[in-house]
Amino acid sequence: MNPQTENPEQQPTRSGEAEETSGRGYILRDRLKKLDRIREQGGDPYPPRVTRTHSTAEALRLLEEHPQKSPPDKISICGRLLSLRIMGKASFAHLADGTGRIQLYASQNTDSLGSQEYKRFADDLDIGDFISVEGSVFYTKTEEPTLRVSSFAFLAKSLRPLPEKWHGLKDVEARFRQRYLDILSNEEVRKVFITRSRIVSSLRRFFDERGFLEVETPVLQPIYGGAAARPFTTHHQALDEDLYLRISDELYLKRLLIAGLDRVYEIGKDFRNEGLSTKNNPEFTQIEAYQAYADYQEMTRLVEEAFSFIAREILGKTKITYQGREIELASPWKRITLRQAIQEATGIDLEKVSTLEALRQEVKNRKLVVDDKPSWGLLAEEILKEYVEKDLIRPTFVIDYPLDISPLAKKKRENPKFAERFEFFIAGLECGNAFSELNDPQEQRARFQKQAQLQEEWEEAHPVDEDFIRAMEYGMP
Numbered sequence: 001m002n003p004q005t006e007n008p009e010q011q012p013t014r015s016g017e018a019e020e021t022s023g024r025g026y027i028l029r030d031r032l033k034k035l036d037r038i039r040e041q042g043g044d045p046y047p048p049r050v051t052r053t054h055s056t057a058e059a060l061r062l063l064e065e066h067p068q069k070s071p072p073d074k075i076s077i078c079g080r081l082l083s084l085r086i087m088g089k090a091s092f093a094h095l096a097d098g099t100g101r102i103q104l105y106a107s108q109n110t111d112s113l114g115s116q117e118y119k120r121f122a123d124d125l126d127i128g129d130f131i132s133v134e135g136s137v138f139y140t141k142t143e144e145p146t147l148r149v150s151s152f153a154f155l156a157k158s159l160r161p162l163p164e165k166w167h168g169l170k171d172v173e174a175r176f177r178q179r180y181l182d183i184l185s186n187e188e189v190r191k192v193f194i195t196r197s198r199i200v201s202s203l204r205r206f207f208d209e210r211g212f213l214e215v216e217t218p219v220l221q222p223i224y225g226g227a228a229a230r231p232f233t234t235h236h237q238a239l240d241e242d243l244y245l246r247i248s249d250e251l252y253l254k255r256l257l258i259a260g261l262d263r264v265y266e267i268g269k270d271f272r273n274e275g276l277s278t279k280n281n282p283e284f285t286q287i288e289a290y291q292a293y294a295d296y297q298e299m300t301r302l303v304e305e306a307f308s309f310i311a312r313e314i315l316g317k318t319k320i321t322y323q324g325r326e327i328e329l330a331s332p333w334k335r336i337t338l339r340q341a342i343q344e345a346t347g348i349d350l351e352k353v354s355t356l357e358a359l360r361q362e363v364k365n366r367k368l369v370v371d372d373k374p375s376w377g378l379l380a381e382e383i384l385k386e387y388v389e390k391d392l393i394r395p396t397f398v399i400d401y402p403l404d405i406s407p408l409a410k411k412k413r414e415n416p417k418f419a420e421r422f423e424f425f426i427a428g429l430e431c432g433n434a435f436s437e438l439n440d441p442q443e444q445r446a447r448f449q450k451q452a453q454l455q456e457e458w459e460e461a462h463p464v465d466e467d468f469i470r471a472m473e474y475g476m477p
Contacts, residue, residue: 031159034124038154045157050132052078057099063137063145070138077102077147078132078155082162086122093125095133095147104133105140106149113149121152128158195314200267202310203287210302212263212289217252219245219269225468226250228405228460229272232282245271249288250408251468254437257292258476265289279429292477295436296409296420300397303424303432304331307395322427325393333395333424338384341398345387350380350402354417374457377402392425401435407447407462409435441472 038045053076054062062071079097090107108118112135125131135150163185175182183190204214222241224231226248236243249266256264267287274280291299307329311318318330339350346366353359356376363370363383370386373379380402392398399422403411406419421435438444448464455461 027161028159031126031157034126035157035159038124038157043154045154047153047155050078050153050155052076052132055099056095056097056102059102059137059147060100060145063139070136072136074134074136074150075147076132076134079130080158081125081127081129081131084125084127089118091118091122095131102137103140103144103146104135104149105146106152111148111150113151117151121149124154126158126161128160128162130155130158198314199310200285202313203267203306205313206306206309207263207265207287207289210263212265212291213261215253215256215261215264215266216268217246217249217256217266221246221252223463223465223467225462225465226408227272228462230274230459232271232273247272250290251465253288253290254476255468255471257290257437258471258474262292262477263290290437296399296422296434299434300333300335300399300422300424301331303397303434304333304395325427327394327427329395329426333397335397335399337400338380338398338402338418339400341388342380342383345391346383348383374454375404377405378458381405389425389430390428393427395424395426397422397424404450406435407451408438408444410438437476439472439476441469444472445469 035045056077056079059075059077062075065071077095077097079095079101081093082096082101083092083094085092090105093104093106094101095104096102106113106118106121108115112118113121131152131154133147133149133152135148137145137147140146163181175186183193208214220234220236220243222243224244224247226246227250229247231244231247234243234245235241247270249268249270253264253266265287267285269283270286271283272280273282276282289302291302294302308318308331311320311329318328320327320329343349346368348359348362348366350359353362354376356374356379359376359379360372363379368383368387370379370382373382384398388398400412400415400418401409401421401423403409403417403419406421409419409421412418412420419435421433423433424431438447445464448462448469451462452464455463
């Protein structure tokens, strides 16, 4: 195996130790020897600063502007070595920065490095090293953009080999524990990270253009709330008080509605002390937006507009392909009540099965495989998760959820067993949750108290938040 491209995911990862495994240990020892030699010869493999005149993308544009001949001026670029081919008196390499990559050409000739510097280039460099190079750009006979190296300097000597360049990092455990290697090695993963950043920027533009004010609310909270979830607990030493990492931004954003800010949103981290899966992560980023004088039907339209806006900005179209399926994000999205969705999938009509025991019996009669739950609404939601969600491929609003699992939402006037609440799904994944906000403080206290009665059986039940109720008593739109 070529030690330059040995795959680290197959090797032990005892950070800070000289591994004894022959392949990896050899590479580390060899690179450490080079590091010592560079220092002994007066070089600095980790200098404090560097001069860069062009990015690789700018260097490539220089050539495009001079297609008939090489630009006359020398330039300086920086980046990581991704390939290195030592070929006797001349060598080729590829250098990459965040804007792209370019080929390097180095030789013993006087128009390049010269014999002494070329020897250092061939002997001291390894794939993965960060270097700066100075020289002139030109096209090779095969029309490949190239920089002829006239000098080079180390910026950061790489002591560990990169994942094998043709196959990337495949081991799932290594990919997620060493995310930086995943991004470095897998072009598609890097594109996802870049696209995600652009989505967040686009999302901000969408809400800003509609008069929403971006705000920040506390992450450390004396009482967690705004969702059904188990919190992380921490301790404030100065106050000698336990605090919670927020599970949602909701209750503090609603306080801002009370304060007279009619449209607010926050993009931030939330934390839920739950299991790990492709659908759940204990630490995640979400947006929450609140709009005075709007109900849940108006919020469905806001969601549709947001997804269409972002897709057009980022992709230039509203159709995406996910796991081989083409999905149209433009409005109108499908709308179906939770009752209809469960009835179509299982035959159970929630209107006719109005108690927990009756619903449990229906589940048993129809041989449905679901986890038992301590309330009618929780069991209905479990049936939805197991028998409906996976088939919601096109964007779909599932509307009107059980009231007993929606303690912060207004009840439906025509059917008080349900709340004016929806969740929306794309490609079988739950992507959001919204409702007409309950703004009656007396009813809110009663809902919280009812949730508290469930806490022994349902750890994720919402706690009573007297401070939030006191805020509501000043009036919330």
